[in-house]
Amino acid sequence: MSAASSPSSSSCIPSVPRNPNFSFLLSRSVLPRAACSFPSHRNGIRCSGLHLEASPSSLGSSISRRGCVVARYAPQPLGALATSVAPGMPSSTVVGDDKIGVLLLNLGGPETLEDVQPFLFNLFADPDIIRLPRLFRFLQRPLAQFISVLRAPKSKEGYASIGGGSPLRQITDAQAEELRKSLWAKDVPAKVYVGMRYWHPFTEEAIEQIKRDGITKLVVLPLYPQFSISTSGSSLRLLESIFREDEYLVNMQHTVIPSWYQREGYIKAMANLIEEELKTFDDPEKVVIFFSAHGVPLAYVEEAGDPYKAEMEECVDLIMEELEKRRAINSFTLAYQSRVGPVEWLKPYTDETIIDLGKKGVKSLLAVPISFVSEHIETLEEIDVEYKELALNSGIEKWGRVPALGCEPTFISDLADAVIESLPYVGAMAVSNLEARQSLVPLGSVEELLAAYDSQRRELPPPVTFWEWGWTKSAETWNGRAAMLAVLVLLVLEVTTGEGFLHQWGVLPLFR
Ligand SMILES: C=CC1=C(C)c2cc3[nH]c(cc4nc(cc5[nH]c(cc1n2)c(C)c5CCC(=O)O)C(CCC(=O)O)=C4C)c(C)c3C=C
Numbered sequence: 158m159s160a161a162s163s164p165s166s167s168s169c170i171p172s173v174p175r176n177p178n179f180s181f182l183l184s185r186s187v188l189p190r191a192a193c194s195f196p197s198h199r200n201g202i203r204c205s206g207l208h209l210e211a212s213p214s215s216l217g218s219s220i221s222r223r224g225c226v227v228a229r230y231a232p233q234p235l236g237a238l239a240t241s242v243a244p245g246m247p248s249s250t251v252v253g254d255d256k257i258g259v260l261l262l263n264l265g266g267p268e269t270l271e272d273v274q275p276f277l278f279n280l281f282a283d284p285d286i287i288r289l290p291r292l293f294r295f296l297q298r299p300l301a302q303f304i305s306v307l308r309a310p311k312s313k314e315g316y317a318s319i320g321g322g323s324p325l326r327q328i329t330d331a332q333a334e335e336l337r338k339s340l341w342a343k344d345v346p347a348k349v350y351v352g353m354r355y356w357h358p359f360t361e362e363a364i365e366q367i368k369r370d371g372i373t374k375l376v377v378l379p380l381y382p383q384f385s386i387s388t389s390g391s392s393l394r395l396l397e398s399i400f401r402e403d404e405y406l407v408n409m410q411h412t413v414i415p416s417w418y419q420r421e422g423y424i425k426a427m428a429n430l431i432e433e434e435l436k437t438f439d440d441p442e443k444v445v446i447f448f449s450a451h452g453v454p455l456a457y458v459e460e461a462g463d464p465y466k467a468e469m470e471e472c473v474d475l476i477m478e479e480l481e482k483r484r485a486i487n488s489f490t491l492a493y494q495s496r497v498g499p500v501e502w503l504k505p506y507t508d509e510t511i512i513d514l515g516k517k518g519v520k521s522l523l524a525v526p527i528s529f530v531s532e533h534i535e536t537l538e539e540i541d542v543e544y545k546e547l548a549l550n551s552g553i554e555k556w557g558r559v560p561a562l563g564c565e566p567t568f569i570s571d572l573a574d575a576v577i578e579s580l581p582y583v584g585a586m587a588v589s590n591l592e593a594r595q596s597l598v599p600l601g602s603v604e605e606l607l608a609a610y611d612s613q614r615r616e617l618p619p620p621v622t623f624w625e626w627g628w629t630k631s632a633e634t635w636n637g638r639a640a641m642l643a644v645l646v647l648l649v650l651e652v653t654t655g656e657g658f659l660h661q662w663g664v665l666p667l668f669r
């Protein structure tokens with residue numbers, strides 16, 4: 158069951174009052190980092206090394222095929238709400254009168270072309286997407302308005318080309334229903350809710366439904382296999398702020414499954430889809446498997462400690478190992494797509510890698526979207542249209558694309574298992590003892606984990622810019638930065654004086 162949509166078509170998420178005392182605790186994302194980072198560029202040569210396959214529900218660390226210790230973690234409770242027990246000691250299993258709920262967290266997408274600008278506003282108003290310097294934080298919403306208005310025409314074109322809106326809500330609702338059925342089939346009578354970060358049904362709407370239904374134990378499951386500050390982190394941070402303000406929720410036990418890319422069922426489901434698609438090629442063994450992940454600005458990983466890149470690389474390794482077991486020994490590569498703005502994002506970039514592979518004489522390429530489990534604009538437009546065209550123009554002769562997981566049965570069943578495995582930990586994982594925390598990576602409350610890697614809330618270069626011009630990358634970067642500074646000054650003047658070009662265009666005031 159997904160949360161009912163709000164009748165309002167308002168352009169921003171319902172505001173959640175914030176307690177300034179919690180600003181530190183609300184900072185940043187939730188996750189443990191891999192204890193070592195992998196080489197950033199994959200050249201398609203199969204890698205070897207130590208590997209200890211992680212059991213899906215294992216706690217603690219394990220050794221990856223590259224011989225690195227990679228953090229493994231158990232589901233986490235949102236800190237403020239958790240009870241303190243000894244590490245690794247689950248509370249009693251969930252029985253009796255408990256009403257179990259599962260909250261699926263996802264990004265959300267505009268359902269019509271009219272939704273595009275307000276959807277973009279919500280996205281850019283998120284401090285986990287654009288982190289402004291402290292001094293300028295009050296400009297977050299005007300800036301979001303400004304960027305969303307400027308970006309909307311380009312985005313609308315994209316959404317128009319895939320049928321006039323994002324399929325994300327429909328697919329996520331279908332996943333929620335299949336997950337519910339799978340849980341019931343496994344004797345766990347749970348209700349499943351959908352809470353989106355930037356569009357309907359908003360997380361706040363899902364929470365209202367959870368309260369109306371009297372849920373007593375909640376499993377929070379972001380639908381992103383790998384953790385990033387900009388996705389699961391942002392959704393969990395919002396959730397934590399909602400929980401803190403609500404008496405009912407403060408007393409509701411819950412746990413969080415922060416990422417699940419290493420789960421056997423997920424890995425097998427991905428391998429199934431790749432295997433199927435390889436069969437459509439004349440010479441399957443000659444196909445280069447091209448994993449394309451959504452990018453994040455490099456600073457998220459290098460400065461804020463986002464575990465996204467390490468998790469992504471580990472995930473690709475696990476999928477390739479599974480394929481190897483099935484005797485598919487293809488070359489593979491991982492690249493990052495969908496960058497926005499002038500700052501550096503995770504490399505290698507998908508477009509540049511496609512061109513390189515073409516130059517190296519690769520003739521068959523199979524694209525695998527890896528960071529998201531539903532079809533969306535970046536699979537249906539960016540991969541299927543733009544990258545396919547680029548590949549064919551770069552000398553690739555045969556192009557294929559693996560579908561997103563959607564409601565693939567192995568995958569859904571594995572999500573249900575993940576939920577069931579997490580139930581004993583509902584409300585049972587807050588550990589304040591540092592030593593204990595180190596033994597089982599990463600026990601501890603959300604705020605402890607947040608503090609562990611992003612306590613200083615470093616300012617990050619904004620990942621988006623308003624426009625780009627110039628002849629070189631560096632010129633574009635500096636033009637972008639200068640433009641941003643200029644616009645910030647203008648915005649400050651506009652907001653303080655109530656006059657200026659945005660008022661003339663009707664962009665401001667924002668809150669009519
Ligand atoms: C794991 C997936 C994703 C990460 C990481 C991510 C980071 C990220 N995204 C933007 C900017 C935009 N994202 C947009 C759409 C969009 N993003 C994801 C996933 C991740 N984003 C999805 C699934 C979608 C599509 C939703 C849908 O409508 O189906 C958009 C809007 C589309 C566009 O105009 O291109 C923007 C903008 C940033 C800046 C960022 C990291 C900081």
Ligand SMILES: [Fe+2]
Nearest residue numbers: 264387451495
């Ligand atoms: Fe995105």
